[in-house]
Amino acid sequence: MTSPAQxxxxxxxxxxxxxxxxxxxxxxxxxxxxxxxxxxxxxxxGTGADLYPAATxxxxxxxxxxxxxxxxxxxxxxxxxxxxxxxxxxxLPRVAGPCVLVLFGVTGDLAKRKLLPAIxxxxxxxxxxxxxxxxxxxxxxxxxxxxxxVTHDAIKENARTPFREEVWKQLREGIHFVPGEFHxxxxxxALAMALKEIDETRGTGGNYAxxxxxxxxxxxxxxxxxxxxxxxxxxxxxxxxxxxxxxxGHDLASAQELNEITxxxxxxxxxxxxxxYLGKETVQNIMALRFANNLFEPIWNRSYxxxxxxxMAEDIGIGGRAGYYDGIGAARDVIQNHLLQLxxxxxxxxxxxxxxxxxxxxxxxxxxxxxxxxxxxxxxARGAYTAGWQGGEPVVGxxxxxxxxxxxxxxxxxxxxxxxxxxxxxxxxFYLRTGKRLGRRVTEVAVVFxxxxxxxxxxxxxxxxxxxxxxxxxxxxxxxxxRFGSKVPxxxxxxxxxxxxxxxxxxxxxxxxxxxxxLLLDVLIGDPPLFPHQREVELSWRILDPIEEFWATxxxxxxxxxxxxxxxxxxxxxxxxxxxxxxx
Amino acid sequence: MTSFMLSGTNASKxxxxxxxxxxxxxxxxxxxxxxxxxVCDESNQYDATRAATDxxxxxxxxxxxxxxxxxxxxxxxxxxxxxxxSTPGEVVLLRxxxxxxxxxxxxxxxxxxxxxxxxxxxxxxxPEVPSKDPIGQLAQRxxxxxxxxxDSVAAIVGRSRGYVAGDTxxxxxxxxxxxxxxxxxxxxxxxxxxxxxxxxxxxxxxGPLLAAWLSRRVGVPIGVAESxxxxxxxxxxxxxxxxxxxxxxxxxxxxxxxxxQPDRHVALARRHTSELLAEELRRLDPDEIYAEALxxxxxxx
Ligand SMILES: NC(=O)c1ccc[n+]([C@@H]2O[C@H](COP(=O)([O-])OP(=O)(O)OC[C@H]3O[C@@H](n4cnc5c(N)ncnc54)[C@H](OP(=O)(O)O)[C@@H]3O)[C@@H](O)[C@H]2O)c1
Numbered sequence: 001m002t003s004p005a006q007x008x009x010x011x012x013x014x015x016x017x018x019x020x021x022x023x024x025x026x027x028x029x030x031x032x033x034x035x036x037x038x039x040x041x042x043x044x045x046g047t048g049a050d051l052y053p054a055a056t057x058x059x060x061x062x063x064x065x066x067x068x069x070x071x072x073x074x075x076x077x078x079x080x081x082x083x084x085x086x087x088x089x090x091x092l093p094r095v096a097g098p099c100v101l102v103l104f105g106v107t108g109d110l111a112k113r114k115l116l117p118a119i120x121x122x123x124x125x126x127x128x129x130x131x132x133x134x135x136x137x138x139x140x141x142x143x144x145x146x147x148x149x150v151t152h153d154a155i156k157e158n159a160r161t162p163f164r165e166e167v168w169k170q171l172r173e174g175i176h177f178v179p180g181e182f183h184x185x186x187x188x189x190a191l192a193m194a195l196k197e198i199d200e201t202r203g204t205g206g207n208y209a210x211x212x213x214x215x216x217x218x219x220x221x222x223x224x225x226x227x228x229x230x231x232x233x234x235x236x237x238x239x240x241x242x243x244x245x246x247x248x249g250h251d252l253a254s255a256q257e258l259n260e261i262t263x264x265x266x267x268x269x270x271x272x273x274x275x276x277y278l279g280k281e282t283v284q285n286i287m288a289l290r291f292a293n294n295l296f297e298p299i300w301n302r303s304y305x306x307x308x309x310x311x312m313a314e315d316i317g318i319g320g321r322a323g324y325y326d327g328i329g330a331a332r333d334v335i336q337n338h339l340l341q342l343x344x345x346x347x348x349x350x351x352x353x354x355x356x357x358x359x360x361x362x363x364x365x366x367x368x369x370x371x372x373x374x375x376x377x378x379x380x381a382r383g384a385y386t387a388g389w390q391g392g393e394p395v396v397g398x399x400x401x402x403x404x405x406x407x408x409x410x411x412x413x414x415x416x417x418x419x420x421x422x423x424x425x426x427x428x429x430f431y432l433r434t435g436k437r438l439g440r441r442v443t444e445v446a447v448v449f450x451x452x453x454x455x456x457x458x459x460x461x462x463x464x465x466x467x468x469x470x471x472x473x474x475x476x477x478x479x480x481x482x483r484f485g486s487k488v489p490x491x492x493x494x495x496x497x498x499x500x501x502x503x504x505x506x507x508x509x510x511x512x513x514x515x516x517x518x519l520l521l522d523v524l525i526g527d528p529p530l531f532p533h534q535r536e537v538e539l540s541w542r543i544l545d546p547i548e549e550f551w552a553t554x555x556x557x558x559x560x561x562x563x564x565x566x567x568x569x570x571x572x573x574x575x576x577x578x579x580x581x582x583x584x
Numbered sequence: 585m586t587s588f589m590l591s592g593t594n595a596s597k598x599x600x601x602x603x604x605x606x607x608x609x610x611x612x613x614x615x616x617x618x619x620x621x622x623v624c625d626e627s628n629q630y631d632a633t634r635a636a637t638d639x640x641x642x643x644x645x646x647x648x649x650x651x652x653x654x655x656x657x658x659x660x661x662x663x664x665x666x667x668x669x670s671t672p673g674e675v676v677l678l679r680x681x682x683x684x685x686x687x688x689x690x691x692x693x694x695x696x697x698x699x700x701x702x703x704x705x706x707x708x709x710x711p712e713v714p715s716k717d718p719i720g721q722l723a724q725r726x727x728x729x730x731x732x733x734x735d736s737v738a739a740i741v742g743r744s745r746g747y748v749a750g751d752t753x754x755x756x757x758x759x760x761x762x763x764x765x766x767x768x769x770x771x772x773x774x775x776x777x778x779x780x781x782x783x784x785x786x787x788x789x790x791g792p793l794l795a796a797w798l799s800r801r802v803g804v805p806i807g808v809a810e811s812x813x814x815x816x817x818x819x820x821x822x823x824x825x826x827x828x829x830x831x832x833x834x835x836x837x838x839x840x841x842x843x844x845q846p847d848r849h850v851a852l853a854r855r856h857t858s859e860l861l862a863e864e865l866r867r868l869d870p871d872e873i874y875a876e877a878l879x880x881x882x883x884x885x
Contacts, residue, residue, distance in 0.1 A: 083777075083801045084767040089873045091760045091863070095768045123851065126761050129768055130840045130848040166836040167851040203845040205772075 096524035098131040098204045099239075100195060104182075104222055105213035106136040106147065110245065114276075115213060116151050117158040118516040123171050124161040125513070127521055131202040133174035137191060139181045147177035160514055174202060182218050188225040195231065206238035209272075209523050215324075216247060220261045227265040234270075243272045243523055246337050248532075250328060251548065252541035259534050268534060272523045277338045278530040279515030282478045286345045286445070287354070289472070289480065296470065297350075299449070301424045306467060308430045309446045309582055310342050312474075313438040315390060317562070318412070322403030331382075331414035331544055331551075334434040338443075340367065340540045341532065342474070343430055346445055347420050356528040360536065367539035371419045376550040378576060382411035383567030385437040386559040395437065395562045411557040412436040415570040416547060417577075429577065433570065437562040442584050443474040457493060466497045469582075479503040588665040595694040598663050602674060605667050616673055618701045618865065621692055622649045623719055624708050631857070632707040633675060638858035640673040643865040646697050647675045650688045650719065657681040661691060689718035696722065701868050705861065708732045713746030725868050727861070729754040736789035744882035749870035755789040756874050757860040761852050762794060762816060765830055769840055775824025777802040783820075785813025794819065796881035797873070805884065815854055 085092065101119070105111055122128050136147040151171075156163060178194050180187020199206055208231065212222055223242070226232040234240040242262060249255030262271050277283055290297060299305070312334050318325045325333065344363040351358040373379020386397035398404060398412050413435030420430065449468040462485070471481040479502050486498040522530055551557075558567040565581065574580050586605060590597060620640070624632045629651050636647045659682035666675040678691055696702055704714070704723035711717040714726040730753050733739035740755050780798065784791025792808050794816065799806040802821075811817040818831040826843030830852075838852035 081773060082767060082770045083803075084763070084770045084798075086801075086873060089763075090867055090869075091871075091873075092764050092767050095764065095771075097768075097771055126764055126851070129771075130765065130850045131846075164851065164853060166853055169837055170849050170851045173849055201846050202848065203842070 093125070093127055094521070094525055094527075095127055096129050096132075096521065096526075097207060098129045098202070099207035099209060099524055100133045100135055100198055100202075100204045101520075101524070102135045102137060102191070102195070102208055102210045103213060104137045104211065104218075106138045106150065107140065108213050110213045112150075112154040113158055114514070114516045115211065115520070116154040117160065118514055118520050120151075120155040120159045120167065120171060121161045121514065121517050122521055124159075124164060124167045125517075128171075129524075131174070131204055132171075133176060133198050133202050133204055134171070135176045135178060135191070135194060135198070137178050137180065137187075140179055142177050142179055144175055144177045148172055148175045151175060174198075182214075182221045182225065185225070185228070188229045188231075192229040192231055206235050207240075209241045209243060211243040211523075213245060216244075216249075216258070219244065219258060223261055223265050232265045239270070239526060240266070241270045241272055241523060241526065242266050243274060245274050247328065247332065248273060248337070248537045249541065250332055251545050252538060255534075255537050255541050259537075263534075269528070271534070272519075272528065272531045273534075273537065274519055275337050275341055275532050276515045276519065277341060277474070278532070279517075279519040280474060280478075282472060282474045283342065283345065284530075285480075286342075286472060290346075291350050300447075302426055302428050304449055305425075305428050306448050306450045307428055307577075307579060308343075308346060309448065310339050310346070310430065310432045310444075311446075311582070311584065312338060312434040312443040313441060313565075313584060314434075314436045315438060315441045315563075317385070317395060317437050318398070318401055318404075322401055326404050326408055326410050329382075329410040329414065330412050330434050330436065331416070331548065335414055335416065335432055336540045336544045337532070337537075339432045339434060340370075340543065341536075342445055343367075343370075343418070343432065344536070346447070346472075347425060347430070349424070354529060356531075356533075359529045360533045364533075364535055364539060366420060366422075367536060367543065369420045369422045369425075370539075370543050371421045372543065372546060373417050373419075376547060377554075379417040379573065380547055380550070381413075381415040381567060381570035381573045382551055382554075382557040383413035383435070383560045383570065384408075384410065384557045385412050385435075385562045388437075388561035388563050390437055390563040391440070397559070397562065398437075407556070409552070409554075409556050411551065413438070413557070413560060413566045413570070415566065415573060417573065418543070431574065431579075431581075433566065433581070435560075435566050439563060439565055439584065441476065444582075444584070445472040445474065446470070446582055447472075448582075457495060461493050462495045464497070465495045471582075477503065586667050590663040590665070592660055593663050594661060595691050598665065598676060598678075599695060601665055602667075602676070605665060606674075609667060616644045616646055616697055616700070618643060618645050618703055618868075619696045620645045620647045620865070621702065621704045621719055621723065622647065623688070623704065623706050623710075624649065624651060626651055626653070628708050629677065632705075633677065635707075635857040635861055636705070637668075637673075637675060638856075639861040639865060642862045645673045645865075646695070647673060648692055648695055649675065649677045650692065651677060651679045652685040652688070653679050653681045655682060655685045659684045687718075689722060692719060693722060701725065703727065703865060703868070705864075706732075707857070714751055715746065715748040724750050725864070726751050727754065727864050728752075730789035731755060733789075736787050737792055740789040740793055740878075741881055744875075744878035747875060747878055749872075749875070752864060752871055752874060753789075754857075754860050754864075755793055756871075756877070757863055758790050758815075758855070759794050759797070760863060761855070762819065762830070763797065765838065765840065765850055765852060766798070766819060769828055769830070769842065772842075774821075774828050774842065777804055778822045778824070779804050780806045780819065780821035781809050782806060782816070783809045783811040783818040784816045786810045788813070788815060791816055792881060793877055796884065797877040799884070800876050800880040 103111060103115060119134060176194055176198060178187060178191045180190065195208060198204055210226060212219055214222065232240055244262065249258050290300065344366045347366045348362040351362045384398040387400065388395060399406050399408060415431065415433035418430045418432065447470045451467055455462050465485045469483040473479050473481065482500045483497055485495045488494040488496050519530060558569050560567040571581065586609060588601060588605060590601065620636055622632050622636055629649055633649050640647060661684060662679040664677040676695065680688055680691065702723040703725040704719050705727040707729060709732060710728040711720065714720040714728055720726050730736045730739040740753065743753060782791050782795040795806040795808045814835045817833055818829060820827055820829045829841045830838050832838035832852050836853045838850050840848045840850055
C-alpha cells in the first residue's frame with residue numbers, strides 16, 4: 001500500500017492512517033509532534049528536553065555514554081532533540097539508534113531463511129544504524145568469520161535485494177560470534193563480555209535485542225541466563241529487548257507460564273512477540289482499506305455482511321517438523337495466532353490512533369467478544385490428511401509421516417465457526433479454517449455480503465448470481481478482489497458474477513519489504529503496534545482451549561485425501577448454515 | 585514485450601491501440617497508479633525510458649516519453665507502443681515533428697490515465713519554470729535534474745525562482761542517503777554545531793544544496809569546498825564536542841566519525857536513476873524541506 005492507496009497528494013490528516021500502516025510510508029509515522037509528546041513513557045524521558053545536554057554536564061565518561069544512549073533509546077526523544085529531523089521530512093526513513101542484535105539459533109531454519117537475509121535487506125535499504133552489530137550464538141566451534149560465512153551464504157541465497165559489496169562490508173564489520181550451549185554459564189559470561197566490548201568498539205550504547213530463534217523449551221533457560229548475567233537489565237538510558245517466536249504456549253496455562261518466565265526478567269514493554277502475519281503488507285492494508293476509505297466501512301456490519309471466511313491453506317505437509325507438530329496440530333499452529341489476529345483486524349472498531357495501545361485495545365475488545373458455537377460438534381470440524389495426490393505427486397498420509405505415531409489424534413485441518421457478540425457483528429458467523437496438504441497455498445479473508453433484498457429480475461436471469469464478496473488476498477498474489485453481479489453481454493438480461501481486481505502484483509511489490517524486515521526494524525526502533533500483547537495471546541487461548549479440550553475427547557480426526565479441501569464434516573458444518581466454503 | 589509502431593498517428597488512435605494490445609495479451613490494464621511523462625530528446629530517451637520502466641516495477645505507470653524531433657520538418661506524430669510481460673505498466677514513445685513539437689501537451693493530455701496523478705520528468709534540460717510549461721501544467725509533480733544543466737550549480741541555485749509546491753530536483757533526491765545518515769548521527773546528541781563544510785566534486789549541484797539544508801537546520805553557515813569527487817565526498821561539522829564527519833571517497837562506502845567513538849563504516853552508494861525516480865514517485869505531496877533548502881541556497885548561494 002505504498003502508492004496505489006494514496007494517489008492523490010493528500011493532506012496530512014488523510015495520510016495519517018497510511019503512515020502508521022504502511023512500510024515505506026512509515027517513514028513519517030512516528031515523527032508527528034503529538035505522537036512524540038504523548039507516547040513518552042520511557043524512563044529516560046526528560047533528556048529530550050534539553051537540546052544539548054552533554055555540553056552542560058560533567059564530562060565524565062559514564063554520563064556522556066548514558067546521555068548518548070538515552071537519546072538513542074527512543075527515536076521519539078531523539079526527534080525532539082535532533083535539528084536534522086523534521087516530521088515534514090518524509091524522505092528520511094525511520095532508523096534505529098545504535099544497537100546490537102543477539103541471535104540465538106543462528107544455525108536454524110528461520111535464521112537462515114528469514115532473519116539473516118532480512119537484516120541484510122534492512123542494511124541495503126539504509127535502515128540499519130551506523131555501528132549496528134550482529135552477534136550469533138550457537139553450539140558450534142566457530143570463529144566470527146565462520147558465522148560471517150554462514151550469514152553471507154544465507155544472504156546470497158535468500159535476500160530479496162541485490163547483493164552489494166559495500167553493504168556486506170558494513171554488516172560484516174559488526175558480525176561477532178559466541179560459541180556455547182544454553183546451560184553453559186561460561187558461554188553467557190563470554191557473551192556479556194563480548195557485548196561490553198562491542199559497546200566500546202562500535203558505540204552501540206548498551207542497547208541489545210535478544211532474538212530467541214530456538215525451540216520454545218529453551219526459552220526459560222536462555223532468559224534465565226540473560227538474567228543471571230545481568231544482560232536483561234538495561235542500564236539507565238539504554239534498552240534491552242527480547243524477541244520470541246510462536247508458539248506462545250500450547251494452551252492458556254502454558255502461555256501464562258511462558259509469560260511468567262519472560263516477565264520475571266523482562267517488562268512486558270520489552271517483550272516482542274512475533275506473529276509474522278502482522279508484518280505482511282496485505283495484513284496492514286486491512287487497516288488502510290477499512291479506515292482510510294469511506295467506501296467499505298458503512299457496509300462493514302451485520303446489516304450487510306452475511307458471513308466472513310478466513311482461510312489459511314497450505315499445500316505442504318508437515319515436512320520435517322513432526323516433533324513440533326504432533327500434539328500441536330493445525331488449530332494451535334495457525335488459528336490461535338494468525339487467523340485470530342486476522343479476525344481481530346477485520347472485526348475491530350477503528351482505533352483512536354495507530355499507536356500500540358490504541359490498536360491493541362481494539363483488537364482485545366473483539367477477541368473478548370468472540371463466542372464459541374453452542375454445540376462444538378456442530379460448529380467445528382477437524383481432519384488429518386491421508387495419502388493422496390498433491391498437485392501431480394503422490395504423497396503419504398499424516399499417520400505415515402516419519403515420526404508420527406499411528407494412533408496420533410493430531411489434526412492437520414481445523415475449521416471453526418465463531419461469532420462476535422457486539423452490535424456490529426451479532427449474528428454474523430466468522431468461519432476460520434486452516435489445513436495442510438490442501439489443494440493449494442492460499443491465505444485470504446473473504447467478507448461475503450447478503451443477497452440484494454429484492455431482485456427485479458426473473459429467477460432464471462439471476463440463477464447463477466452468487467453473493468457479493470470482498471476478498472483480501474493475503475498470500476500469494478496479494479491484492480483485493482471485489483465480486484459482484486454483472487450483465488452478461490447479449491440480448492437477454494442475464495446476470496452473473498464478475499471480479500474486479502486490485503493486485504499488488506508480483507513485480508509491483510518486488511522491492512517491498514518482507515514481513516520480517518518490517519518486524520525486525522520495529523524491534524530495533526522499539527515500535528510495538530505490530531506485535532501481539534500477552535493479553536491478546538491469552539484471549540486467543542481462551543477461545544481455542546475449549547475446542548481443543550472437546551477435540552481431545554473425540555478420538556482420531558476424520559481423514560481427507562491430500563490435495564483436497566478438507567474433511568466432509570467441514571463442508572457439512574457450512575451446509576447446516578446454508579453456506580459453502582469458497583472454492584479456492 | 586509486445587511493441588507496436590504507429591506512424592503519422594494521433595492520440596485517439598494510440599489510445600485505442602493500447603486498449604487493443606492489452607486485450608490481445610489477455611491482460612486488462614492492471615491497477616496503474618500514475619502517468620509519468622518523460623520529456624527528453626533522442627539522445628537520452630533510451631536511458632530515461634529504461635529508468636522509468638524500472639521505477640514502474642514499484643509504481644505501475646503509463647509512461648509517455650515525449651521526444652521532440654526536428655521542428656523544421658512537416659507536422660507529424662509517430663508512436664511506439666510497448667506493453668511488456670515483464671513490466672506492469674505501458675510505455676508509449678511519442679516522436680513529435682514540426683510545429684507539433686510546441687504542442688506536445690495536445691498529444692499528452694488525452695493519453696493521461698483518468699483520475700490518477702501525473703508526474704512530469706525532464707531527465708535533460710528543463711524549462712525555466714517547470715510549472716508554467718504546458719506539460720508541467722498537466723502534472724502535479726515536476727521532476728527536474730540540475731545535473732543535466734551545463735552549469736549544474738547555477739541551475740540548482742536558480743531553482744527557487746520558479747519554485748512552486750510539487751517541484752523537485754534529482755540533485756535533492758541524491759541527497760537522501762546522506763541526509764539520512766547525518767540525521768542518524770545526530771540522534772545521539774553532539775552539542776551545538778558551530779560551522780561546517782560540505783566537500784564535493786567541482787560543479788556538483790547536490791553539494792551546495794546539502795550545505796544549504798544543513799545550514800537551514802542547524803542555523804549556522806555551512807561552507808562548500810571543492811574536492812576530487814566523485815560526487816559528494818565529505819561533510820564535516822564542528823560541534824561542541826569536536827568534529828562529526830561523514831567521508832566517502834569511493835562513491836560506495838562512507839566513514840562516520842564522532843568524537844569519543846570508534847569510526848564506523850556505512851554503505852552509501854550512489855544510486856541509479858531508476859532508484860531516484862522510484863523515490864520521487866513514492867511521495868507525491870509537496871516537499872517543504874526541499875523548498876526551504878532552496879530558499880536558503882538562493883539567499884546565501
Ligand atoms: N522456521 C519457521 O518458519 C518458523 C515459523 C514460525 C515460528 N518459528 C519459531 O522460530 C524458532 C526457531 O525456529 P527454527 O525453525 O529456526 O528452528 P530450528 O531449525 O529447529 O532451529 C533451532 C535452533 O536452536 C538451536 N538449538 C536447539 N537446541 C539447542 C541447544 N540445546 N543449545 C544450543 N542451541 C540449540 C539449534 O542449533 P543446532 O543447529 O546446534 O541444533 C538451531 O539453531 C522456534 O521458536 C520456532 O517455533 C519458526
